[in-house]
Amino acid sequence: MQKIKSKSGLLAIREEVQSRLNQWADPDSPLQAVQIKVGMATCGIASGAGEIMKFLQEETEHQAIDAVVSQTGCLGYCYAEPTVEVILPGKKPVVFGYVNKLKAQEIIDEYIKKGELIEPVLPVNFRTIDE
Amino acid sequence: MREEKKQLRIALRNCGFIDPEKIEEYIARDGYQALATCLTGRTPEEVIRSIKDSGLRGRGGGGFPTGLKWELTRKSEPDKKYVVCNADEGDPGAFMDRSILEGDPHSVIEAMAICGYCIGSDEGLVYIRAEYPLAIKRLKKAIDQAREAGLLGKDIFGTGFVFDINLRYGAGAFVCGEETALIHSMEGLRGEPTFKPPFPSVSGYMGKPTNVNNVETFANVPVIINKGAEWFSKTGTEKSKGTKVFALAGKINNVGLIEVPMGTTLREVIYEIGGGIKNNKAFKAVQTGGPSGGCLTKDFLDTPIDYENLIAAGSMMGSGGMIVMDEDDCMVSIAKFYLEFTLEESCGKCTPCRIGNKRLHEILDKITKGEGTLDDIKRLKELSAVIKDTSLCGLGQSSPNPVLSTIANFEDEYLAHVKEKKCPAGQCKDLLQYVIEEDKCTGCTLCFRNCPVGAITGEKRLPHFIDQALCIKCGVCYEKCKFDAIKLV
Numbered sequence A: 001m002q003k004i005k006s007k008s009g010l011l012a013i014r015e016e017v018q019s020r021l022n023q024w025a026d027p028d029s030p031l032q033a034v035q036i037k038v039g040m041a042t043c044g045i046a047s048g049a050g051e052i053m054k055f056l057q058e059e060t061e062h063q064a065i066d067a068v069v070s071q072t073g074c075l076g077y078c079y080a081e082p083t084v085e086v087i088l089p090g091k092k093p094v095v096f097g098y099v100n101k102l103k104a105q106e107i108i109d110e111y112i113k114k115g116e117l118i119e120p121v122l123p124v125n126f127r128t129i130d131e
Numbered sequence B: 001m002r003e004e005k006k007q008l009r010i011a012l013r014n015c016g017f018i019d020p021e022k023i024e025e026y027i028a029r030d031g032y033q034a035l036a037t038c039l040t041g042r043t044p045e046e047v048i049r050s051i052k053d054s055g056l057r058g059r060g061g062g063g064f065p066t067g068l069k070w071e072l073t074r075k076s077e078p079d080k081k082y083v084v085c086n087a088d089e090g091d092p093g094a095f096m097d098r099s100i101l102e103g104d105p106h107s108v109i110e111a112m113a114i115c116g117y118c119i120g121s122d123e124g125l126v127y128i129r130a131e132y133p134l135a136i137k138r139l140k141k142a143i144d145q146a147r148e149a150g151l152l153g154k155d156i157f158g159t160g161f162v163f164d165i166n167l168r169y170g171a172g173a174f175v176c177g178e179e180t181a182l183i184h185s186m187e188g189l190r191g192e193p194t195f196k197p198p199f200p201s202v203s204g205y206m207g208k209p210t211n212v213n214n215v216e217t218f219a220n221v222p223v224i225i226n227k228g229a230e231w232f233s234k235t236g237t238e239k240s241k242g243t244k245v246f247a248l249a250g251k252i253n254n255v256g257l258i259e260v261p262m263g264t265t266l267r268e269v270i271y272e273i274g275g276g277i278k279n280n281k282a283f284k285a286v287q288t289g290g291p292s293g294g295c296l297t298k299d300f301l302d303t304p305i306d307y308e309n310l311i312a313a314g315s316m317m318g319s320g321g322m323i324v325m326d327e328d329d330c331m332v333s334i335a336k337f338y339l340e341f342t343l344e345e346s347c348g349k350c351t352p353c354r355i356g357n358k359r360l361h362e363i364l365d366k367i368t369k370g371e372g373t374l375d376d377i378k379r380l381k382e383l384s385a386v387i388k389d390t391s392l393c394g395l396g397q398s399s400p401n402p403v404l405s406t407i408a409n410f411e412d413e414y415l416a417h418v419k420e421k422k423c424p425a426g427q428c429k430d431l432l433q434y435v436i437e438e439d440k441c442t443g444c445t446l447c448f449r450n451c452p453v454g455a456i457t458g459e460k461r462l463p464h465f466i467d468q469a470l471c472i473k474c475g476v477c478y479e480k481c482k483f484d485a486i487k488l489v
Helices: A007-025 A042-046 A049-062 A101-114 B023-028 B033-041 B044-054 B066-075 B096-103 B105-119 B133-148 B179-186 B215-227 B229-233 B266-273 B307-312 B331-345 B351-368 B374-390 B394-398 B401-409 B411-420 B446-450 B476-480
Strands: A034-039 A067-072 A084-087 A094-096 A126-128 B007-009 B082-087 B123-129 B153-156 B161-170 B210-214 B243-250 B256-261 B283-288 B294-296 B321-326 B434-436 B486-488
Touching: A007 A034, A007 B023, A007 B033, A034 A042, A034 A049, A042 A049, A042 B096, A042 B133, A049 A067, A049 A101, A084 A101, A094 A101, B023 B105, B023 B133, B033 B105, B033 B215, B044 B066, B044 B105, B044 B215, B044 B229, B066 B105, B066 B210, B082 B105, B082 B179, B082 B215, B096 B105, B096 B133, B096 B215, B096 B243, B105 B123, B105 B133, B105 B161, B105 B210, B105 B215, B123 B133, B123 B179, B133 B161, B161 B179, B179 B210, B210 B215, B215 B229, B243 B266, B256 B266, B266 B283, B283 B331, B294 B401, B331 B351, B331 B401, B331 B411, B351 B374, B351 B394, B351 B411, B374 B394, B374 B401, B374 B411, B401 B411, B434 B476, B446 B476, B476 B486
Parallel strands: A034 A067, A126 B007, B082 B123, B082 B210, B123 B161, B243 B321
Antiparallel strands: A034 A084, A084 A094, B007 B256, B153 B161, B243 B256, B283 B294, B283 B321, B434 B486
8 A cells, every 4th residue: 555645645545445335336337346244353253254254255256246255343243143244236234144154155146146135134223423 | 123223333333344454444434534633733732632522431441531541641741651552351251342453453553643642652552462363463464554554653644743553462361451560561570560659641661651541442532533522422421421332241132242322221231232131031130340340130220321320330330341140140159250250360469359359259169059157248248348448459459349249239149048058040059959850750761871970760660869969960860851850959
């Protein structure tokens, strides 16, 4: 990364990353992509998130799905680890819990490819600082 | 699904949303903007004023006003000063700081730099326990990225401000969460506390003024700068502003990491966010504040959570461990568990803590074995008072709290152990007996075949018996029996 020398330099990077994220999330953009985030804090990894992440990476690539698979920290749903958040272009984020390989396959086949929700979806029970 | 959103994520604003190993993702969510704002447009005094006005208090448990701490360290004269982040999280069942460091390490780095600017320091140190390898890895990576981006190092944002951060590893001693012990440990000395004053703000690491804040405290700082002190102080109670992160554990359905506005009640946390008690059992108590805290009964379920209310209720905020207990938990055993922990973790420097806690533990052990007397309960109370009054540091001063709060709230359970030699929750092995109900026993011999010590006798298809002298109370027969013929008395 280049050196950030001023506040405007910082804001430029912010704009750049935000616009990339917006394009991913925009169903009308040619650059749209499914964002898949795997909870990879100690708790998630202990319950097998590493394997799930690898599987999702391989499977989306294998099926040629435009997807960005990345790791995140803890969302707080310890009781339902591993957790996977999926953001389909133009849709609100959905967090799936208790994800094993079978469930991960289902997420790809049912939700990502057909847009059909599968259970269990974890409730968004928090407000953010922007609400 | 719940309608109302009880949680508010301020310290955890990025946890679970960004890739902690990518600085760009933090920047995209307004990261390092607070630092830029401070360095390029505000004097240290103005920033400290904001932190004071926000009402932010230490999230490690003490609840000391953060802005005031910064101001005190700023006022100290010497040229060299240090910013220390206390990541020595040690309460049983607590993982708030680990989650923040693993999920959003840059928020802590940014806040430490802001603190450095305010107090006049060019060096930050994170004291982190070596048992947190992933948090260390991500924090190191984040520091490297921040250096590469010029957000740590020399001439940050072209303002001439210099600040860098290094790590110091703790070996996992609980007492090292106490700030003077932490500083000694960083200096390479034994992790033992020393008497305050002098406070670290005057003489800390290497004898220089040092500002020590907890991970979660730091994680709140950038938001206060970005959104303003007034925005922050809108959330919370009169004296406790903002939110608190809790690690919700124990006999609860939704075990997890939560962040709620100060003033949320324990009932809302346990029943609405936590989804209630596991297996529809009855709620018995909730333990807050770790080994320094206390157990609260159902009478306190509607207490709004804040620093003062929890202390008034006989517990404390602590760093955020919250362990829920149900009807099957024995409160004497719980007190004994916490004492065992303190006993292991006491550094041994002062007598009340080293020997007093040992004696407390012995008495509790006696009670759970059915050998306690009424005098023992009295002695527990007296000895606890002495340990609280005379111990050197917070560890000893608070170590009898689990004993005192369980006696205050569950005296009947202590009395049952002492007078009737019974454990109402059925946990104290020495006070239990497994017996076979003759009319229910079919003589299937399953228990006989599974008993590891040969304590069960009986003929096929005839009721069996347990020889109490041989029984080691392992409970295997109880679990194996298909006819519910074995009961605990």
